[in-house]
Amino acid sequence: MAISDVIFDFCGVLLDWQTRACLEGKFPDDIVNRICADDDPCGFYRYEDRMDAGEDLADIMPDVQREQGDILAGIFAYYIAHYADALPRVMPGMTDLVHDLKANGYGVWGLTNWSHETIHLAYEKFPLLNELQDTVVSGVEKMHKPNADIYELALSRFGLEADRCVFIDDTAKNIAGCQAVGIHGIRFISADQVRADLAALGVKLS
Template identity: 30%
Template sequence: MKPQAVIFDIGNVLIEWHPERFFDAQIGAERRKALFAAVDLHSMNDRVDKGENFHTVLAETANAYPDWRAEIEMWHARWIDLASPEIPHSVRLMAALQGNGVPVFSLTNFGVETYDIAAERYPFLRQFDRDFISGHLRMIKPDPAIYRTVEDSTSLPPGALLFTDDRADNIAAAKARGWQTHLFEGPAGWAARLVALGLLSEQDAT
């Protein structure tokens, strides 16, 4: 079945997301390793992605780990530097699909406040035909309920949805529901898949 809508994850698909890389540059690899061993920053981030307030969660975490307060406050103050840069080829693919009349949705683990911060830097985040943002939905991938929400909201059959994500567990959950999927390992492979499915021409996909 030719897809009737294309769904993009955002982190590491449209925008790079490498907190470890950021902290390596700021405090050095050894101290970064100690930070991530002492503080479960990814679980902290999951709380935000599930809809808790970004500022409150970061303040609570900083208070709970005073020895790492400066680094946790850096995550708060310089969050946009963790979520950068954009991946230009992926952004062009999104625009090309829409230019061909293909609806493009987001399905992303993202906080309410952090999505607003990101959208100020990256205006294309306001250009999806439909947004499915975990912080607003209060559930995160790979919970099957978030995929069901997309299906129910769009009234499209699972087989008509094409979804790309960089995480294998998120892809597996979508595939289990009957979605068409693409594990994102770079924009060139994604572009080739879109061409193979007849959604873009070779020229459109550059």
């Protein structure tokens, strides 16, 4: 069946997300480097993932303090309070892609793992998000990619058929999750690459 709708992840697809951008210059470089290391030695990404799954910051902070100590707990609280600073820009080319999809009659939607306590900051900073027809937010629904239930909820809420949709995400496991419920998946690298992959699925953008 022809593709009719495109569903976007937010962080790493529509928006650039950089923990370092929030913390650099505010805290010592060695601490920032450790927090932002890929193996997450300070647990920041793990704690944020819990928020994305629907937990409240107030319920997570005692664990942060017990596991990481007062200094890192204070930095984590600062990070969440200044979360907009971790979102420096719209990803290059993505505003034009959303606009081109809409101009050619395709539906555009959002499906993001994001805390219910900070999602408003993204909407306030980036008007592009308000151009999507609707968005499912994991922290609001207490569901979480890559589990099937959040993709199925999005399809039901948006009134879409899985095989007529494409989901774009920067994480392999989330692409596997959408494919498991019958949605076409594109793993994001760049706007140009997404355009090429959409064209291969028959999406017309000119």
